[in-house]
Amino acid sequence: xxxxxxxxxxxxxxxxxxxxxxxxxxxxxxxxxxxxxxxxxxxxxxxxxxxxxxxxxxxxxxxxxxxxxxxxxxxxxxxxxxxxxxxxxxxxxxxxxxxxxxxxxxxxxxxxxxxxxxxxxxxxxxxxxxxxxxxxxxxxxxxxxxxxxxxxxxxxxxxxxxxxxxxxxxxxxxxxxxxxxxxxxxxxxxxxxxxxxxxxxxxxxxxxxxxxxxxxxxxxxxxxxxxxxxxxxxxxxxxxxxxxxxxxxxxxxxxxxxxxxxxxxxxxxxxxxxxxxxxxxxxxxxxxxxxxxxxxxxxxxxxxxxxxxxxxxxxxxxxxxxxxxxxxxxxxxxx
Amino acid sequence: xxxxxxxxxxxxxxxxxxxxxxxxxxxxxxxxxxxxxxxxxxxxxxxxxxxxxxxxxxxxxxxxxxxxxxxxxxxxxxxxxxxxxxxxxxxxxxxxxxxxxxxxxxxxxxxxxxxxxxxxxxxxxxxxxxxxxxxxxxxxxxxxxxxxxxxxxxxxxxxxxxxxxxxxxxxxxxxxxxxxxxxxxxxxxxxxxxxxxxxxxxxxxxxxxxxxxxxxxxxxxxxxxxxxxxxxxxxxxxxxxxxxxxxxxxxxxxxxxxxxxxxxxxxxxxxxxxxxxxxxxx
Numbered sequence: 001x002x003x004x005x006x007x008x009x010x011x012x013x014x015x016x017x018x019x020x021x022x023x024x025x026x027x028x029x030x031x032x033x034x035x036x037x038x039x040x041x042x043x044x045x046x047x048x049x050x051x052x053x054x055x056x057x058x059x060x061x062x063x064x065x066x067x068x069x070x071x072x073x074x075x076x077x078x079x080x081x082x083x084x085x086x087x088x089x090x091x092x093x094x095x096x097x098x099x100x101x102x103x104x105x106x107x108x109x110x111x112x113x114x115x116x117x118x119x120x121x122x123x124x125x126x127x128x129x130x131x132x133x134x135x136x137x138x139x140x141x142x143x144x145x146x147x148x149x150x151x152x153x154x155x156x157x158x159x160x161x162x163x164x165x166x167x168x169x170x171x172x173x174x175x176x177x178x179x180x181x182x183x184x185x186x187x188x189x190x191x192x193x194x195x196x197x198x199x200x201x202x203x204x205x206x207x208x209x210x211x212x213x214x215x216x217x218x219x220x221x222x223x224x225x226x227x228x229x230x231x232x233x234x235x236x237x238x239x240x241x242x243x244x245x246x247x248x249x250x251x252x253x254x255x256x257x258x259x260x261x262x263x264x265x266x267x268x269x270x271x272x273x274x275x276x277x278x279x280x281x282x283x284x285x286x287x288x289x290x291x292x293x294x295x296x297x298x299x300x301x302x303x304x305x306x307x308x309x310x311x312x313x314x315x316x317x318x319x320x321x322x323x324x325x326x327x328x329x330x331x332x333x334x335x
Numbered sequence: 336x337x338x339x340x341x342x343x344x345x346x347x348x349x350x351x352x353x354x355x356x357x358x359x360x361x362x363x364x365x366x367x368x369x370x371x372x373x374x375x376x377x378x379x380x381x382x383x384x385x386x387x388x389x390x391x392x393x394x395x396x397x398x399x400x401x402x403x404x405x406x407x408x409x410x411x412x413x414x415x416x417x418x419x420x421x422x423x424x425x426x427x428x429x430x431x432x433x434x435x436x437x438x439x440x441x442x443x444x445x446x447x448x449x450x451x452x453x454x455x456x457x458x459x460x461x462x463x464x465x466x467x468x469x470x471x472x473x474x475x476x477x478x479x480x481x482x483x484x485x486x487x488x489x490x491x492x493x494x495x496x497x498x499x500x501x502x503x504x505x506x507x508x509x510x511x512x513x514x515x516x517x518x519x520x521x522x523x524x525x526x527x528x529x530x531x532x533x534x535x536x537x538x539x540x541x542x543x544x545x546x547x548x549x550x551x552x553x554x555x556x557x558x559x560x561x562x563x564x565x566x567x568x569x570x571x572x573x574x575x576x577x578x579x580x581x582x583x584x585x586x587x588x589x590x591x592x593x594x595x596x597x598x599x600x601x602x603x604x605x606x607x608x609x610x611x612x613x614x615x616x617x
Contacts, residue, residue, distance in 0.1 A: 113596050116616050139422050147528025148500035149422040151614055154597050 117154060119145045121165040125212075132215050133159035133222055160228050163219045167232065170208040171239045177204050178246035194247040195293050201243045202267055202289060206274055210282070217275055240264045266292055369512055372575030381512045382488065386464055388569045389433070389510075393466040395564040397434055402563060403556055403570075408436075411603055412505060415534045415610050416440045418601070421501055423449035426457045428499040428524060430489045430517075431507020433467025435460055435474055438482055441501075459483040459499070461492065462507075490516040497526045505534040506608075509580040518593040525615040531595055535586075536577040537602060537609035544605050552577070583609045 124141025131137040135158040139149035155161040178201055185192055209216055223232035240260045249259060274285040369378045400408045423445055429437045438458045462468050465486050475482055487493050489511055502521045511517045521531050539545040552574040560570030583600045591598045595613025602609045
């Protein structure tokens with residue numbers, strides 16, 4: 001029973017190469033192909049990320065009406081713009097495909113209160129200085145939006161929902177900025193290096209935090225709470241994926257994961273540095289970012305050189321044996 | 336053991352006598368007739384009958400609540416106000432809140448959470464029954480709290496549109512003749528952003544506990560009512576009206592149908608009661 005379950009349900013999920021084999025095989029009757037396993041690309045991750053890519057591509061492609069959004073790094077876009085960003089991402093599109101993907105993605109916001117929720121939270125961000133990331137801030141935001149203060153009960157997580165909203169909003173703004181940047185590059189014909197692009201993207205994203213810098217450590221603490229951590233990790237993963245996508249990453253091997261992991265770590269460490277930074281216009285933070293990017297470049301070069309050196313050293317150590325082997329006429333089977 | 340059996344026999348015979356008398360009327364359920372516990376009565380009569388029930392229980396209402404629920408009703412009401420989480424600008428309308436339990440809790444909550452508020456929290460207590468309101472007024476006098484007391488039917492509130500930010504009704508909505516009308520009135524008097532919170536008895540989901548709960552409800556509560564308050568029938572009506580009230584999901588649907596958004600319910604004490612909540616967002 002257990003063996004059948006394992007063979008039929010668990011194992012087929014592993015990505016495999018199918019090799020045809022005769023049917024009258026001694027092995028399991030339910031399997032008439034011999035499976036040779038190859039190292040799996042984590043299929044749930046790949047599926048979800050592809051889905052995410054598709055959704056975000058759709059959201060990018062379908063809000064062509066927002067071309068006039070400003071995309072420079074130092075502007076802090078107004079509330080109205082951010083509202084329309086959110087609405088265009090979550091509004092029910094005209095095409096059927098967009099409807100499906102949007103519904104899947106925003107399953108919990110599929111009701112008609114999304115606009116009101118966004119309005120309340122956008123207004124609540126103004127009160128974060130006074131009341132920090134709390135229900136009181138949301139209820140003041142609701143009052144500012146023209147609703148009764150008790151409507152903050154809509155948000156079951158309270159302050160956590162406010163922080164998540166801000167993070168999502170910032171990520172959407174980053175998306176638009178990167179899209180604009182890529183468009184400008186295409187028009188002008190000059191291609192930015194990916195490290196340069198990443199640096200610009202991270203700087204833009206971190207500058208969005210600057211207005212809330214006094215309370216940002218609280219917000220980071222909120223994002224690490226066990227009930228919030230899955231959502232905040234997802235947001236980080238999607239943001240990092242976006243940055244690499246717009247930077248032009250087309251990898252389809254394991255480096256896909258290492259690139260995103262490294263960028264997430266880079267973003268996290270720069271964010272932490274920025275919390276403590278007192279220099280004018282966060283000059284030290286940008287220098288820190290540059291140093292980290294240089295480190296990453298160096299590591300890549302060093303690891304490459306290590307592998308070639310190791311190869312060379314191995315060959316040098318066995319050079320006499322190799323020469324002897326060739327003289328005696330034993331061919332190298334591998335080539 | 337003999338005494339216990341005698342006691343059981345007495346209780347069961349009382350129960351069967353009272354139940355026998357309740358099945359004399361014909362059961363017709365159209366617009367003109369509605370349920371009053373397990374009885375069927377004319378719709379226009381129900382309000383009057385409810386009035387009589389609560390007039391007779393008014394004096395011992397609070398004490399009976401404590402006895403029947405073992406003091407749990409205090410926790411349920413605390414949870415209700417905690418869920419509502421009013422701010423210092425909240426204006427409360429407490430329907431069927433005769434003795435003022437919810438109103439006093441609301442005032443305490445606002446005073447404790449928000450030490451600076453613009454005025455004294457504005458609370459209006461509304462009930463169909465004047466006797467219970469009198470009990471509430473005397474309690475308010477004892478505590479030195481000033482509230483507004485209004486005697487009216489929850490189906491036709493004498494307040495202008497959009498005049499409150501919180502509407503609560505605790506253990507009262509099952510006594511109303513037309514629940515949808517009450518909900519519509521609640522929607523009408525709430526401001527946009529206002530919250531409707533209803534604490535009401537519900538159906539126990541666990542079958543074993545449900546059996547125990549039924550036994551307790553039908554065999555113990557009316558007896559307690561008779562012994563302590565001298566009124567078997569009112570407490571019989573009470574436990575029957577709980578059974579007649581729609582289940583939590585159905586009630587949630589009724590609230591949504593009227594126009595409230597983000598409607599949810601929280602069952603308490605294994606489903607003995609539930610707090611339903613909805614928002615008027617437009």
